[in-house]
Structure formats: C-alpha cells, structure tokens
Amino acid sequence: MRRLIRDNALGLVFLALFLLSLAGQSISGVAAFNEEQLAGGGSPVSWAAYVTSSSFAVDVAENWQSEYLQFLLYIMLTVWLVQRGSPESKKVGEEGPQSDAEQKVGPHAGEDSPRWAKATDWRQTLFGHSLGIVMGVIFVLSWLAQSIAGVAAYDAEQLTRLEDPIGWSRYVLSADFWNRTLQNWQSEFLAVASMVLLAVFLRERGSSQSKKVGDPHAATTSAD
Amino acid sequence: MNGARTLYVVLLGVIALGLAYVVVLGLMRR
Numbered sequence: 001m002r003r004l005i006r007d008n009a010l011g012l013v014f015l016a017l018f019l020l021s022l023a024g025q026s027i028s029g030v031a032a033f034n035e036e037q038l039a040g041g042g043s044p045v046s047w048a049a050y051v052t053s054s055s056f057a058v059d060v061a062e063n064w065q066s067e068y069l070q071f072l073l074y075i076m077l078t079v080w081l082v083q084r085g086s087p088e089s090k091k092v093g094e095e096g097p098q099s100d101a102e103q104k105v106g107p108h109a110g111e112d113s114p115r116w117a118k119a120t121d122w123r124q125t126l127f128g129h130s131l132g133i134v135m136g137v138i139f140v141l142s143w144l145a146q147s148i149a150g151v152a153a154y155d156a157e158q159l160t161r162l163e164d165p166i167g168w169s170r171y172v173l174s175a176d177f178w179n180r181t182l183q184n185w186q187s188e189f190l191a192v193a194s195m196v197l198l199a200v201f202l203r204e205r206g207s208s209q210s211k212k213v214g215d216p217h218a219a220t221t222s223a224d
Numbered sequence: 225m226n227g228a229r230t231l232y233v234v235l236l237g238v239i240a241l242g243l244a245y246v247v248v249l250g251l252m253r254r
Contacts (some may be wrong), residue, residue, distance in 0.1 A: 004227045011231045015238075053254050057246040064242070138239055145243050148250035156253070 054152035061146035066184030068139035085200035
C-alpha cells in the first residue's frame with residue numbers, strides 16, 4: 001500500500017487537488033451566483049441546484065478546454081519547434097518525428113516495448129500519436145461542452161432580462177462565448193511561454209521540470 | 225504499473241463523466 005502510494009504520488013496528489021478545487025469552486029460559485037441573483041432581484045438557489053446548473057457547467061468546461069488546448073499545442077509544437085536552453089525542449093537539430101531507431105518502433109522496438117510500438121502497420125502510427133489524439137479529442141469535446149452549457153446559461157439570463165434566447169449557432173459567434181474562451185487561452189499561453197523561457201535561466205533544485213542547478217544556461221536538456 | 229493503470233482509467237473516466245455531465249446540463253437547459 002505504501003509502495004503503491006509512493007509510486008503514484010504525483011498522479012494521486014493532482015487528482016486530489018482537482019477534486020478539492022472543484023468542490024471549492026462549487027461553494028464559492030453558488031455564493032457568487034446568489035449575490036448576483038439578489039442584486040438582480042432574483043431569489044437565491046441551493047448548492048444542489050447550482051451544481052446542476054448550466055452556469056456551473058460552463059464555468060467548469062471553459063477552464064477544461066483551455067487546459068487541454070494548452071497541452072495539445074505543447075505536445076504538438078514541441079515535435080517541430082525547439083527553444084535553445086529550455087529543459088522543456090528537445091535539442092536544436094532534433095526537430096521532427098525522428099527516425100524509427102530513435103523512437104524504438106517496429107524492428108527497433110525492445111522486448112519490453114508496448115505491443116503497438118512493435119507493430120509495423122496502422123497500429124504503430126495510431127499509438128505513436130495517441131497522446132496528441134486523446135488530448136485533442138478532450139479539447140474539442142470540452143470546447144463543445146462549453147458552448148452547449150454556455151448557451152443554456154446565456155439564454156437563461158436572457159430570459160431573466162426579458163430578452164430573446166439566441167440559440168447555439170448564434171452563441172458560438174457571441175461575445176460571451178469568445179470572451180470566456182479567450183480569457184482562458186491567453187493565460188495558458190502566457191504560462192507556457194513562461195515555463196519554456198524562465199526555465200532557461202532559472203532553476204528549481206530537484207524538479208523534473210528544471211535543469212540541474214549547475215547546468216549552463218545554454219544547455220537545452222540536462223543530458224547536455 | 226497496475227496502480228498507474230488504475231489511475232489512468234479513473235482519470236479518463238472522470239473526464240468522460242465530467243464532459244457528459246456538462247453536455248447533459250446544457251441540453252436540459254438547466
């Protein structure tokens with residue numbers, strides 16, 4: 001049991017942080033929602049009503065989609081683009097999908113390589129892009145989910161303002177949809193640029209995301 | 225690796241359920 005926890009500490013801690021934050025979001029969210037309700041002359045809603053509302057759903061989904069877009073772009077762009085000196089990057093000159101030998105696929109696969117890495121057909125191609133595909137699928141689905149919950153929340157507000165509901169096709173072109181989308185994207189891209197560039201010159205001793213403290217600034221990976 | 229595989233499946237399950245939940249709330253116009 002101790003071994004199991006230690007071996008999976010990173011994943012377990014982040015899953016726990018996710019659940020705690022989501023619970024916190026629901027509690028502060030219903031408080032903020034009710035403040036607005038009261039200010040607008042409406043009646044407050046219960047926690048249970050709030051967490052089953054499209055208002056809560058759209059707030060969750062808009063953050064999800066931006067995180068998955070961030071990781072999707074990071075995964076895909078780091079195939080082709082490098083940043084000299086960054087531990088987040090491959091070395092300059094290693095751009096591209098690399099050779100089968102370097103990637104240990106097909107006849108170059110080892111005894112303990114995953115089964116689909118040993119394959120020489122479509123299975124190798126699919127497995128070789130599975131991380132990007134799954135991140136991309138989750139991004140597209142969560143962005144779509146954001147738009148579906150978003151239009152429900154938006155139209156509900158329209159009705160309280162005695163205005164007409166706008167429907168999904170107009171909502172995805174609306175200021176509300178793009179404001180929610182872009183305010184999340186901008187912060188993700190700033191954070192990634194910060195990670196890529198700050199890690200060239202700054203260190204965190206012992207972190208897998210940092211170069212060794214004594215590594216030169218020009219060293220792109222710790223192995224340099 | 226069994227622990228990691230369990231977490232991997234749990235994570236994908238949480239994501240799938242979460243997305244389905246958001247879509248259902250939206251479609252029900254709650």
